[in-house]
Amino acid sequence: xxxxxxxxxxxxxxxxxxxxxxxxxxxxxxxxxxxxxxxxxxxxxxxxxxxxxxxxxxxxxxxxxxxxxxxxxxxxxxxx
Numbered sequence: 001x002x003x004x005x006x007x008x009x010x011x012x013x014x015x016x017x018x019x020x021x022x023x024x025x026x027x028x029x030x031x032x033x034x035x036x037x038x039x040x041x042x043x044x045x046x047x048x049x050x051x052x053x054x055x056x057x058x059x060x061x062x063x064x065x066x067x068x069x070x071x072x073x074x075x076x077x078x079x080x
Contacts (some may be wrong), residue, residue, distance in 0.1 A: 008016075024031065052060075 021028070
C-alpha cells in the first residue's frame with residue numbers, strides 16, 4: 001500500500017504509528033476522551049443551529065417572550 005501524494009509505504013506508516021504510541025501512550029485515553037467530548041459538543045452545536053434555522057420567526061419571538069416573562073416573574077417573586 002503506497003500513498004501517492006506522501007509516498008509512504010506500509011512499514012513507514014506502521015513505524016510512525018509505533019513512535020506516536022510510544023510518545024503519547026500514557027496520554028492516549030485522556031486525548032481520546034477529550035476528542036470524544038469535543039465531537040459531542042460540536043454535534044450538539046450543529047443540532048442547535050439547525051433547530052434555530054428550522055424554527056419559524058414568530059415562534060422564536062414567542063418563545064423568547066415566554067423566557068423573559070418567566071425570568072421577570074422569578075425575579076419579582078424573589079424580591080417579595
